[in-house]
Amino acid sequence: MTMSVPPARGILTECVRVATAAPSLHNSQPWLFRIVGAAIEVYADPSRRLPVADPDGREQMLSVGAAVFTLRVAVRSAGYAVRVEGFPSAENPALAARVTAVRPTRADRDTETLAAAIPHRHTNRAPFANVPVPxxxxxxxxxxxxxxxxxxxxxxxxxxxxxxxxxxxxxxxxxxxxxxxxxxxxxxxxxxxxxxxxxxxxxxxxxxxxxxxxxxxxxxxxxxxxxxxxxxxxxxxxxxxxxxxxxxxxxxxxxxxxxxxxxxxxxxxxxxxxxxxxxxxxxxxxxxxxxxxxxxxxxYGRMAGRTPRRPLTEVLLAGDNVTGRGTGGVATAR
Structure with a gap:
């Protein structure tokens, strides 16, 4: 069954906001998103690659992948089945992934559990308890x-x-x-x-x-x-x-x-x-x-708090203001 009417843009916009909670190297948040119908395209932001620590962009792509997974969970939690395509366009290697809401469906327990964890996940740089993880x-x-x-x-x-x-x-x-x-x-x-x-x-x-x-x-x-x-x-x-x-x-x-x-x-x-x-x-x-x-x-450690996130106005693109350049999911925002 293919959806005839895509989710409201407001729903997909909220899913993008949730996706920005993903972790990234130095909290660089090196991603860009674009909503196209029922799909959300995910790009890497070349201006946020760390050329010294990450010269080949591997960790940047890990960060983008983490955002893709968070986006998957957000769309599923919003009540839609999800189709994910990695590097879906040979003509545009800038496009790292496309996440599409394909039909309404009820979120399963696993999705609900992961979605509930999203706002609480953070990097903890403090000491942990001196006990083994079971x-x-x-x-x-x-x-x-x-x-x-x-x-x-x-x-x-x-x-x-x-x-x-x-x-x-x-x-x-x-x-x-x-x-x-x-x-x-x-x-x-x-x-x-x-x-x-x-x-x-x-x-x-x-x-x-x-x-x-x-x-x-x-x-x-x-x-x-x-x-x-x-x-x-x-x-x-x-x-x-x-x-x-x-x-x-x-x-x-x-x-x-x-x-x-x-x-x-x-x-x-x-x-x-x-x-x-x-x-x-x-x-x-x-x-x-x-x-x-x-x-x-x-x-096991005490709560450390979440680091800040870029506003949607910086990461959510409109129209055709994304062009591909290079390989490995690099995007340039015009």
Missing amino acids: PEPLRQIRAAARREGAALTVADAHARDAILEMARSADRRLKARPDYLAELSHWTGSQVRHDGVPSWAVGPWDALETVPIRDFGQFVPGPRTSEPFEPHPTIVVLATDSDTPRDWLRAGQALQRVLLTATWLGLATTPISQPVEVPSVRRMLTTPPARAQMVLRIG
Whole structure:
């Protein structure tokens, strides 16, 4: 059955607003949307790619994929079945995905659960409780990754320590890159803005220097705060079987399903991106042909609050003001 009358534009606009709650590297929110009939097109915003930390746009596409998954949940929660096309136009590689409301249908329980978690999901850069995550929640988040065509591996004690050392090494290498600190500083601060990592979301420095949280705090005025983090964090690695832009888009959707599932289960999450931003380190995280897409720290922590989001006027495009350029889902807004 094909829908003869598409959802009201107001419904789809609200779905776009919900989709902007997705996570992104440095809270850069590198996405653009356009409503065309019953479809919402999702593009990557090239002006928001981080050229030092993410020169090939892989993490940008993960962010866009996370927005696509959030959009899927929002449209399903609004009462419509969804069709998703990844990179649907060979003529326009700028178009990362098209999410179409195909017919009215009642949202299932899984959709309702994920939708309820969306406003509560946030990156938590604070210490977690020094208790292990039980097997059942870990089973559920692994299943969440599999549903989106990815694999989530929970590191054992030996692998955990190795990954944390890789992350510390990668962090040092990133800081040695020209303009890396300037790029980090650009996305950090207390000035009034709708993106980036505000001062209150930076979190303390790990007094034990166990968990390599990205150091946004060096750009925040005032004395640095430090707290002891959990000495044995739960670390998981999200991976795909190959490493093309389609895999990045798929991995982003898997990442958001994992994060929303974890949020619903009462778990806090922190991306540890540094080891996947240094190619030589990234290759050490998995056994070929699998490719690591993201490393996450998972545990139980106090609420940290959501970072701000760009207004719809900045991300929702009208008419034909999107043109394709390059590959991998890059878009230019005129």
